[in-house]
Amino acid sequence: MGSLDFYFDFSSPYGYFASTRINELAKRYNHRVDWHPFAGEAFKPSTTGTSLVQNPAKRDYTRKDYVRSAAFHQIPFKLPSVFPLETRIAARAVMWTESKFGEDKGIALAQAIFKAYYVEDKNIGDPQTLVAIGEALGLNGEELTQGINDSFTKEQVRAELDLATARGVFGSPFVLLDGEPFWGFDRLDQLEAALQAKSA
């Protein structure tokens, strides 16, 4: 069974869109997915160009495009009232959960966080909200709180970002399949073609 790396920022609606498809897509070609939360760096000028806020026309277009694309692809979506927001704590929660309970539990938490933010309009920048989401998945709230604040977890999140940057990841969503990069929800079709070619 092959695997691919899925990088995303919880503050990226296109990352959320991809999160609703990536596992099923990979599974069709006998691949598993390693989920890598991207600690809120994806929208910094250093990694993806001028912040949308600096270009009102682009910002307005993009907000319209989120809604229109979600409808086009039949993905439940509501632009959060607090958007974008700091996702470092959410990334830590997922990273800690993966380390302690494995990839599948980490993915389940990441999916629950995406849903809380883009469907239920919850503020996932708030630690209490994140802990409640974790508890709903059966995690121990106190342990999760400690995990989020653990210096090892913080170091892991920083190290993941450095590694991702070193691998050429600069935006969200970003997929690496055998070193081949696919940036954006719009590239899942070309990712599928690559998976197809690989399994042929």
Place this chain on the structure above:
Amino acid sequence: MGSLDFYFDFSSPYGYFASTRINELAKRYNHRVDWHPFAGEAFKPSTTGTSLVQNPAKRDYTRKDYVRSAAFHQIPFKLPSVFPLETRIAARAVMWTESKFGEDKGIALAQAIFKAYYVEDKNIGDPQTLVAIGEALGLNGEELTQGINDSFTKEQVRAELDLATARGVFGSPFVLLDGEPFWGFDRLDQLEAALQAKSA
């Protein structure tokens, strides 16, 4: 018969990709296309964020994506040896041709310029090259040269850019259908859905 506005920069490969599809797509839904060359502004920070050159990882990815996307969509493409380049003169040539001989002749010239740049690797920043492309379409080389340097043509190109910016256009390719914006070759599927809904 309805119409839609197609904005593009000759220095934008995704604009070229869209140029190979937009007329046929519009025609299927009984729409005609007004082509608007975008005078090399589309890649300036003021309109589309940090220049790709400022982010090596993004620049390298994008160059790979041009080639991969062209192959995926079966569009003839070769990254030009001089890329990107100043496209103001090419925009003037098309603008002058449209004004003097009508939209269809302007579109034919724009398509020939795209082909010269992305298929034949000709330097379309060079006036002589542009004039030769025009002559191959039956235009008078001396008239075209005068037209390119005509102050009225220059003013037209500036005015088109101001109008486009006022309409919220900030990148290439960009389509406006009854005021609804579609940015990027990746949005032709949603543009088609809008044309379908309109004709339903």
